[in-house]
Amino acid sequence: MLAAMPPTPPPTPEPGEARIRDRGDACPGALRLHPADDGRLARLRLPAGRLTARQAGLLAHAAESLGDGRISITSRGNAELRGLGEGCGADLAALLAGAGLLPSPTHERVRNIVASPGAGLDGLGHADVQLWARALDAALCAEPRAASLSGRFLFVLDDGRGDVAGLGGDVSLIAGPEGSVLLRLGPEAFRLAAEDDDTAGDDTADGDTAADTAVVSASAGVPASAVAVRAALVAALAFLDAAEAAGNGAWRPRELPDGHVPDWAGALARAGITAEPVPVPPLPASPPPAPGPLGERALHVLAPLGRLTAAQLRALADGADELRFTPWRGVVAVGARADRLPDLEAHGLVTRPDLPSVGVSACTGRPGCAKSLADVRTDALAAPAGPLPVHFSGCERRCGHPHGTWVDVLATGDDTYLVDGVPTPRTSLPEAVTTARSLPTHTR
Ligand code: SF4
Numbered sequence: 001m002l003a004a005m006p007p008t009p010p011p012t013p014e015p016g017e018a019r020i021r022d023r024g025d026a027c028p029g030a031l032r033l034h035p036a037d038d039g040r041l042a043r044l045r046l047p048a049g050r051l052t053a054r055q056a057g058l059l060a061h062a063a064e065s066l067g068d069g070r071i072s073i074t075s076r077g078n079a080e081l082r083g084l085g086e087g088c089g090a091d092l093a094a095l096l097a098g099a100g101l102l103p104s105p106t107h108e109r110v111r112n113i114v115a116s117p118g119a120g121l122d123g124l125g126h127a128d129v130q131l132w133a134r135a136l137d138a139a140l141c142a143e144p145r146a147a148s149l150s151g152r153f154l155f156v157l158d159d160g161r162g163d164v165a166g167l168g169g170d171v172s173l174i175a176g177p178e179g180s181v182l183l184r185l186g187p188e189a190f191r192l193a194a195e196d197d198d199t200a201g202d203d204t205a206d207g208d209t210a211a212d213t214a215v216v217s218a219s220a221g222v223p224a225s226a227v228a229v230r231a232a233l234v235a236a237l238a239f240l241d242a243a244e245a246a247g248n249g250a251w252r253p254r255e256l257p258d259g260h261v262p263d264w265a266g267a268l269a270r271a272g273i274t275a276e277p278v279p280v281p282p283l284p285a286s287p288p289p290a291p292g293p294l295g296e297r298a299l300h301v302l303a304p305l306g307r308l309t310a311a312q313l314r315a316l317a318d319g320a321d322e323l324r325f326t327p328w329r330g331v332v333a334v335g336a337r338a339d340r341l342p343d344l345e346a347h348g349l350v351t352r353p354d355l356p357s358v359g360v361s362a363c364t365g366r367p368g369c370a371k372s373l374a375d376v377r378t379d380a381l382a383a384p385a386g387p388l389p390v391h392f393s394g395c396e397r398r399c400g401h402p403h404g405t406w407v408d409v410l411a412t413g414d415d416t417y418l419v420d421g422v423p424t425p426r427t428s429l430p431e432a433v434t435t436a437r438s439l440p441t442h443t444r
Contacts, residue, residue, distance in 0.1 A: 025251055027151030028080075029109040030096055033089055038068065038368040040084035042092060044101060045108060048115035048133035048157070049077030049325035049332075051101075056317035058099040060310035066092055071308045075400045076114055076154065076167075077325040082368060104141035109151035111137055114167055116159040117324040117332045122295035125159030127175035127225070130324070132157050135229045143233060148240055150251030155232055162284025167327055167403055170252050171235045173228045174284065181228045183275065184283075185235050185264050186253030231273050238267035288328040290353040293338045301341075302330040302350035304357050305377055306400070315347045328402075329361060356385040359437075362392035363399040365411075371395045374411035374426075383409075384430050386437025407436040 028034035028043040068083030120128035156169025174182040242262035268275040294300040306329030321335035345351045365376035372394025380392040390407040410418045419432040
C-alpha cells in the first residue's frame with residue numbers, strides 16, 4: 001500500500017527577495033487527490049502519454065470501480081480520474097502501482113514529459129523521442145533531487161516535426177538532422193558555453209554570444225538520446241539550484257527573479273556534456289495530425305472534449321500494442337490497423353477530420369468545478385465546425401486552453417459568454433463561434 005505524499009515545503013526566501021508564493025506546489029497527483037465538486041480528482045502522469053494495452057485496461061477498470069467511469073486527457077497528455085470517493089486513495093494507489101504506473105511514489109508528480117506522439121511511426125521527424133522519454137523518465141525517477149521539482153515543471157521532446165516544440169517546455173529537446181539535438185532551456189534568455197569535445201559532433205552552432213539555446217553534440221559513439229537525456233536532467237537540477245538560491249518559491253524557470261538565471265552552461269560543463277551556445281532558431285511548428293491512420297501501423301483518434309469512457313479506452317486498446325495520449329487530447333493507438341476505425345467511430349470517438357468536434361475543447365465547468373459560471377461542456381458539444389480551435393471556459397482561469405491560435409469562449413453567467421471578448425448571449429453562440437473560428441486573428 002502506498003502512503004499519500006506530504007506537500008513539498010516552499011524554500012526559505014533570502015533577505016530582500018520577494019516570494020511569489022508562500023505555499024508548496026498543490027498540483028494534484030495520483031497519490032495526492034484534489035477535492036472537486038464532483039468528488040476527488042487524481043492526475044496520473046504518463047510520460048509521453050504512454051500506456052501499454054494492459055495498463056489501459058487497468059486504468060479503465062480504476063475509472064469504473066473507483067471514479068465516474070471516465071478518463072480525461074490533459075493538455076500534457078496525462079490522465080485524470082474524477083468522481084473518486086473520499087477513501088479510495090489507497091485502493092487507487094495499489095491498482096496503479098500493480099499496473100506499473102507508479103514507478104516511484106516520491107517522483108510521481110514530476111514525470112511531466114511530452115513527446116511527439118507520432119515519433120517512430122510515420123517517417124517524419126529525426127529521432128524516436130518516445131524512447132528518449134522513457135530514458136528521461138527512468139533518469140528522473142533515479143535522481144532523488146528531481147523529486148523536488150514542481151508538478152508543473154515540463155520537459156518537451158520534439159522529434160523535429162514541430163508538433164510539441166511550442167508547448168512551453170521548461171526544458172525542451174528538439175531532434176535535428178544527423179543526430180544533432182537542440183536543447184532549449186525555458187523561456188528566459190541564457191547562454192551556454194562550449195566545453196570539452198569528447199562527444200563533439202557536427203553541430204551548426206556558431207557561438208553567437210547572444211544565444212539562449214545550446215546544441216548538444218551527440219556523435220563520436222555517444223547516442224543522441226543518452227546525451228540529450230543527461231542534459232535535460234542536468235538542466236532541471238540547475239534550475240533547482242537557482243530556485244533554492246532565489247528563495248522566491250519559483251516552480252518554473254520563468255518565475256525566477258532577475259539575477260537568478262540558472263547556471264545552465266556551468267552545470268552542463270560540470271556534467272561533461274559538450275554544449276555550444278547558438279542563437280535561438282525559429283522553432284519547428286506543425287499542427288497535430290488529422291484523425292485517422294498514422295503511418296502504416298497506428299491510428300490517431302480524438303476524445304470528444306478530451307474525455308474517454310472506460311469502454312472507449314478499452315476499444316482503443318483492442319488490437320493495439322500501446323496507446324499514447326496526446327497534448328491535443330487524442331490517442332495514438334500503436335499497432336492498431338485501419339480496419340479498427342469503424343468500431344472506434346461507433347464508440348463515439350473522433351476518427352475523421354471532417355467531424356464538427358475536431359478542435360473543440362472545454363474546461364471541466366459545472367458541475368465539476370465550483371468556480372464555473374456555466375455548464376460549458378454541454379455548450380461546447382454543440383459548437384459548430386471551423387478551421388480554428390475553440391476552447392470553452394467556465395471562468396477566467398481558462399484551464400486547459402490550447403496553445404497558439406484559438407477562439408476564446410468564456411462564460412460570464414448562466415446564459416452569457418464572451419466570444420473573443422465580444423459579449424454574446426448563449427442563444428447566439430453558434431453564429432458567433434462559426435464566425436470567430438474563421439478569423440485567424442487571435443494568438444495567445
Ligand atoms: S477554467 Fe475556471 S471553471 Fe473551468 S475548470 Fe478552470 S477553474 Fe474551473
